[in-house]
Amino acid sequence: MNHLQGLLQTDPVVAAAGIDLLADALAAQGAAVTRVEWQPPVPGTEEALAALAADPAKASADDAALAALTGTRPHLVGMVPAHQAIPELAEGLLLHAGPPLSWGDCSGPMRGALIGALLYEGRAADPEEAGRLAARVPLEPCHHHHAAGPMAGVISASMPLAVVEDAATGRRAYSTLNEGLGKVLRYGAFAPEVIDRLHWMQAVLGPVLAAALARTGPIDLGALIAQALQMGDDGHNRNRAGTSLLLRALGPALVEGEGPAADRGAVFRFIQGNDHFMLNLVMAAGKLASDAASGIAGSSLVTVMARNGTEFGIRLSGTGDRWFTAPAPEVEGLYLPGFSAADANADLGDSAITETVGLGGMAMAASPAIVGFVGGTAAGAVRRTLEMYAITRGEHPLYRLPILEGRGTPAGIDATLVARTGIAPQINTGIAGREAGVGMVGAGLVEAPMECFVQAVRGLAARWAGPPAG
């Protein structure tokens, strides 16, 4: 009662949500107004959001998906030839980044990478022959095979893959090994130097690392990533700390290992010369988390964001294997000398798996120095992370942000929050040249297309309304 009496004895205070007209009028009359940010949901999602909000089981489904997404404990356990991990590759299949794609729809860099893979495998003698063959080769997304690949993300039978395993469940995910920056296959380059490097990675890098891992035992990637966030990495486009910590973990085994010291030294130098080496391992760790969080009925948590250079596609936990796609957006970025936005392909790569698990664009507050690579300001990087908490279900228990006093990174993008706020997930990424064969031209920032989330929210609501169509 005292509380209610108090209300009568004090001045009224107004909370105004949404458009400013009312708040402005009150303020002009001298009233105290607390403005609450609010805006209508993204058009076309109103009914779906209402339907999903009425699902009494949704909150616990989302909690379960978040717990799975943030609860995997990824360990690097080995290296294998790709066809051992994914047998269909031995029959000629090629994997690529992003949602499903046919040769006819491929962008320049995706064509370049597929051509390069066929040259590397010895299935074609020159780029022309490889191009003709590529039109007939079966293509499937990496994401359909427990794998993730940066940029074009092409995986062929002979490439060495990193094997990342969840300690508790034995679940596995795979990634290629990072080639470095510049003229590299994943950016669509296929010059002889690119193919030679891939052969060296197959003959030396993969086996030497496999032998080193046999000595070290499993390396706890989650712990390395968590430490790297304390050291200025975002886990997507800045991986200097993660790469350094990985080299520290591998170092004694490379010093004391068997086989030619020159090979072990060359492997140390290769990783030492490539601050992005850790990226692919972070992606495999991300894919492990993504797989664990998939297929929880009713959950609107995003489990995949991936781009094939033509389309951007997402998947939700509650809609399982279904892709929701939109045209791949352009990237706002910084360009390497000699290149400009005119040379840029649209957004490309499975690397947005990092954002999906609370790294990359979600964790930019950890990485003020990344703005030298992808553009923007350090203050903007912190703001970007702060904004992302509005669209995530929670915070990552292991990945923490020192500048935010140890707060967990925004983790578990909720498609309903994206649709309700109109705030799109922020991704930082590399930029490939639009012509096949060019390679990397820059790096920058991009927003996931809102259309994917509109379709996904509607797709989830339709599934909830009745049994799925198929």
Place this chain on the structure above:
Amino acid sequence: MNHLQGLLQTDPVVAAAGIDLLADALAAQGAAVTRVEWQPPVPGTEEALAALAADPAKASADDAALAALTGTRPHLVGMVPAHQAIPELAEGLLLHAGPPLSWGDCSGPMRGALIGALLYEGRAADPEEAGRLAARVPLEPCHHHHAAGPMAGVISASMPLAVVEDAATGRRAYSTLNEGLGKVLRYGAFAPEVIDRLHWMQAVLGPVLAAALARTGPIDLGALIAQALQMGDDGHNRNRAGTSLLLRALGPALVEGEGPAADRGAVFRFIQGNDHFMLNLVMAAGKLASDAASGIAGSSLVTVMARNGTEFGIRLSGTGDRWFTAPAPEVEGLYLPGFSAADANADLGDSAITETVGLGGMAMAASPAIVGFVGGTAAGAVRRTLEMYAITRGEHPLYRLPILEGRGTPAGIDATLVARTGIAPQINTGIAGREAGVGMVGAGLVEAPMECFVQAVRGLAARWAGPPAG
């Protein structure tokens, strides 16, 4: 004229400096007041500051000292037994941290480290004999011999020293190699495990690193430190990134080097297991800069801040080799399990050379994660750096702070600015147990004693007033 007419047509604006009485009175009358922070100089420095302000050559002297301090380019060029770098050590001399000290004035950890050094050198059979001998052994500061040592900073003849060289001038500085944390000589411990480790460092660590450096050639420490600041190090109590980058630079030589692989592997593991390994090298780099900036007539730039566990001492560029001392302060810190402030010795070590050159407490904005080690908050770490710009002559051209959009660290502490503002340099540091033999008990934050700066400013002014006394 338009400008002056404008003044008559607009309302007056008042700038109020110092005490708030006037500003408050004006504000109460509705006038616009801009408050300028001002306070009287530290008592006892008024005349000296006035005299120094009248020196027309002072600004250029300070600029020259700052240019020297921030212009050295330190390279790690080798490892040598201490007596080769500092021949007096072969005759029985021991070096220690901080300003000059006699055995009778030594704190517990300093006594412990001197006892340990005599045991290590085989000059005494047990701690009691070493204690009796220590009272007769000549002691001199590291700073008198182009060297710097963390905590007790004891250097004896057989210890391996890192050799750091300025590429342009060939000038050299030296530091011991970091033993790790916990029970170690520099924190005053002298148990058999401590002495055994020192013997291993002499027999294996030093020679293996010397051989590795012969293969790599000089390692650019300035570039490593600059990168480490982009990766969350402050260069004093957080050196995980710098240590990682050093291991990356040394790695190939450790893999491919000659001699037993087990020794090279043990060296890799030792550095991998000690995230403070880089600290001593940063200190030698700092000593190089400090020496370069010393002895510039008329300059009030601080070239040395160092503590021997009993006294805190500073030197200015313009007063050369003269020490200005005050009792060593207590450190506010976080304690290791089982220890508390009651176990803590007063401030100790040459490691404040890092603050002297724009690192450590000056650079805490680079290192939000350091607060887990030394206490405080990430926001406080940024504020600490921002406050330090008020007492530094400039900003370091190479050491930059990503969260401050790449601004250089506050560099070149000016004793006259310290005296004028009353703002003391901030240092972060380890804490030694007050009893000999205990070792490390914590880490924390401390302010350099104002009394040192009062004496130093007066000493410099007295020198300027007439020829120095001696």
